[in-house]
Amino acid sequence: MNPAGSRLPLRQAAQLALDSTILLAIAGLLGGLVNTLRPEATRLPWVSDWDRHIETLAFRAGIPVTFLQGARQRVGDAATAILDARSEDEYAAGHLPRALSLPVAEADRRILDYAHRLTPDTPILVYCGGADCDDALELAKRLREFGFRDLTLYPGGLAEWRDYGGDVLAGAPP
Numbered sequence: 001m002n003p004a005g006s007r008l009p010l011r012q013a014a015q016l017a018l019d020s021t022i023l024l025a026i027a028g029l030l031g032g033l034v035n036t037l038r039p040e041a042t043r044l045p046w047v048s049d050w051d052r053h054i055e056t057l058a059f060r061a062g063i064p065v066t067f068l069q070g071a072r073q074r075v076g077d078a079a080t081a082i083l084d085a086r087s088e089d090e091y092a093a094g095h096l097p098r099a100l101s102l103p104v105a106e107a108d109r110r111i112l113d114y115a116h117r118l119t120p121d122t123p124i125l126v127y128c129g130g131a132d133c134d135d136a137l138e139l140a141k142r143l144r145e146f147g148f149r150d151l152t153l154y155p156g157g158l159a160e161w162r163d164y165g166g167d168v169l170a171g172a173p174p
Helices: 010-037 054-061 068-076 088-093 104-114 135-145 157-163
Strands: 081-084 099-101 124-127 151-154
Touching: 054 135, 068 124, 068 151, 068 157, 088 099, 104 135, 124 135, 124 157, 135 151
Parallel strands: 081 099, 081 124, 124 151
Antiparallel strands: none
16 A cells, blocks of 8 residues: 555556456447448448437337337237338338338328238337338328328338348339
């Protein structure tokens, strides 16, 4: 112990600071490398406006969110309607199994196309292209205005579904 009591000697303090700096640098480099190796749809952005993040907006709107595992369960549940909020061309290029095409821009006009399949209590999973797409959230809000109550947003969308090996079907809407 030195005369100052419990203080570390200057040499030990400098070594501790150097070790801490090296450890933080290694952790930062490894974190950046892991993020770069992740599938593009699930990478963490280096800079982001989290107030505009889809999940945050959904929470503020009172729309429940599910992620990949929940989306897989809902796609496997025949009672759940799966709605693709993207354009018909995007839908035709690839969509989740059992998904119906209901582009958000055409929701007011086309919702009646599905009146025979959907009731206000039908569980509905809504998705679009991926984490940077807000069409699904906009469609979910619109569906709530139409009186649908059991809505869930899948923000990972088709990009995450595809990146993690989910079946993707192609073809025009039925």
